[in-house]
Amino acid sequence: MKKGLQNITLPVQGMTCASCVARVERTLKKFDGVEVANVNLATETVALTYDPTRTSLETLAKAVEESGYHLVLPSKSIDGARESMHKSEVMESLKRDFLMSLVLALPVMLISMASMTEWFRTVLPISSDEINKILFLLTTPIMFVSGRRFFIPAWKLGKHFSADMNTLVALGTGAAYVYSTFVTLFPALLPHASHDVYFDSAATIITLILLGRMLEARAKHRSTEAIRTLMNLKPKTARVLNNGIEQEVSVDVVKVGDVVRVRPGEQIAVDGVILEGESAIDESMMTGESLPVHKKAGDGVVGGTINTTGTFTFRATAVGAETRMAQIIKLVQEAQGSKAPIQHLADRIAGVFVSIVIGIAILTLVGWALFVGSQFSQALIHSIAVLVIACPCALGLATPTAIIVGVGKGATHGILIRNAESLERSEKINIIVFDKTGTITEGKPSVIDVLGVNGNSADEVLRLAASVEQYSEHPLAKSIVQYARNRMLKIDECKDFQSVTGFGVRGLIDGKKIVIGNEEFIRQEFGLGADEQFQVHHEEGFETAIIVYVAVDGKIYGWIAIADQIRAEARQVVAELYRQGYDVLLLTGDHPTTAEAIARVAGIKKVLSKVVPDEKASRIKELQNHGYVVAMVGDGINDAPALAHADVSIAIGSGTDVAMETADITLMKSDLQSVVQAISLSKATMRTIRQNLFWAFIYNIIGIPLAAFGFLSPMIAASAMAFSSVSVVMNSLRLKAKRS
Secondary structure, X not given: OOOXXXXXXXXXXXXXXXXXXXXXXXXXXXXXXXXXXXXXXXOOEEEEEEOOOOOOHHHHHHHHHHXXXXXXXXXXXXXXXXXXXXXXXXHHHHHHHHHHHHHHHHHHHHHHHHOOOHHHHHHOOOOHHHHHHHHHHHHHHXXXXXXHHHHHHHHHHHHOOOOOHHHHHHHHHHHHHHHHHHHHHOHHHOOHHHOOOOHHHHHXXXXXXXXXXXXXXXXXXXXXXXHHHHHHOOOOEEEEEEOOEEEXXXXXXXXXXXXXXXXXXXXXXXXXXXXXXXXXXXXXXHHOOOOOEEEOOOOEEOOOOEEOOOOEXXXXXXXXXXXXXXXXXXXXXXXXXXXXXXXHHHHHHHHHHHHHHHHHHHHHHHHHHHHHOOOHHXXXXXXXXXXXXXXXXXXXXXXXXXXXXXXXXXXXXXEEEOOXXXXXXXXXXOEEEEEHHHHHEOOOOEEEEEEEOXXXXXXXXXXXXXXXXXXXXXXXXXXXXXXXXXXXXXXXXXXXXXXXXXXXXXXXXXXXXXEEEOHHHXXXXXXOOOOHXXXXXXXXXXXXXXXXXXXXXXXXXXXXXXXXXXXXXHHHHHHHHHHXXXXXXXXXXXXXXXXXXXXXXXXXXXXXXXXXXXHHHHHHHHHHHOOOOEEEEEOOOOOHHHHXXXXXXXXXXXXXXHHHHHOOEEEOOOOOHHHHHHHHHHHHHHHHHHHHHHHHHHHHHHHHHHHHOOOOOHHHHHHHHHHHHHHHHHHHHHHHHOOO
């Protein structure tokens, strides 16, 4: 992101369809300083990226207000609880309007239908004019009370020469009501053949559309259930120890460095490190892993997870917006509010949709009245059907609802998807590149054997190696140092320590040059030629072990075999990826013999070995140049360059800040099955989006001509329009039932 730019997501009130989305976006994007404005109809929010030195939120809010909508600024939108309360009030208001409309529309419908029968005229011998007045009295409250949510926004937009779905509904029902009212109040001014009234159409259309909106709102509420679940998991209080005194306080006042006590069954308030005690922590809400994880002094804990058995104290290391939970919620919210490239076509159409529909409705009225020779009232009914059948709502909901459900489902299973674009790219993957350490393997290397050569003891080889490696942060170095300490060996001071990424380390001990690393590194350092000692490990059965050589002043002292256990599920996952049609490749800096042995155990057919970290990115580029769409699976830290160059980067078993900020997909579980699940979820989400867009487009392509040619009555059109949006949302909700 450019320097000085800020990201913020704000609620937008008053939107009802894709045309609203397009209008709000156009309004915001015309301001200098607004880089990105992505409006999401499903969440009724806008994700803004703007320069506060060039424009202000107040200026943007005023412009949105003038365009007929309301942008809620941060000072007026404090927390999730208030937002939830607002949405609850909106739902209740919608329900009240619908029930009132239903109660009045039913007798309007019954009287309208019954008045056309001889039985009704016999039982209730009143004139048609009197019946029309009864229908007028019943319909008027529907129009001006229940229908106000269509007419008021339409009027506001009309003053700015704009229109949206509310305009279509207001024009359609308003035309039917005004014409019918004129017939009822001034019957003498019209010929008798034009005395038909359409109060039943107006009342029923509003009732059906309100029903559709109510069902749609409930379905949209279900689609955002995942993020609400995450937000509800945020702890409310913490037990802070101050000078040995325990005090229960709001989690908002906990500071970094505070000591917090957790009892069995309680939520961990914030992120921290255990000081004293141990317990099993239920981290399923973070990782999707059902089994509790044992934690002891020195281990990290995450706010929001649940302590199951023991009691312990921990020191807070991250609070508020810096906690892992807060970062995950932010990531999921941003992903759910992002737009997939596939949505752009729908956005372009939505921008002109309402204007086109109004134009078709006018042509329908003129065509039936002038060219077909129908009565004006009949021509009006056909044009009303055109206005009512048109539904930009489904277009606006097709993509965001699927993304919200897909991203939410992923989050509940420990799969964090960065944005909608990542979802779309994931569907196009045709090769999956795995890093070895921490990905195909457990990432917990341990020494399995030490051998001294040329008369040197194993302990001497290990002591020298540990003395140099104590200054390295590499996992292999740590395993060597730990093994030496376990054997109670003396670790000496090392001078002039140097680390050569991807090869090894060097240093001076008692004036001797110690070099530790792979075969290539040792040969380069001392100019060694072929030596049978470099091949010992292959003959000893350490094919899948990493061999670290120890050389002193140009002579081989010995070697250390380090094993990193291959993940139990690796072979099954690789086999499943092959079955689904993907190529799979192992990318590692290991010796070819070791790399091929590991690949063989994992079932991987393609291997690129002896690739140092700096070269991994170029290997990814080579694959892309050969036509591959590459997914790179790594640990999110050491593989950063390769992950950055891949089409889709997947960080496994890493909830680190680095991974969540850079990876397209972050897998919270250290389980390769999550890779298959993430790709499968991406494909299912994109498939749902395409289905939604297809039905949204085909609905209008078929429905509008049918209405224009007189094959649909306004009431049938209203029913179809009301349920088209609901069907799109319900189709998206099917993703929740997809097996993970």
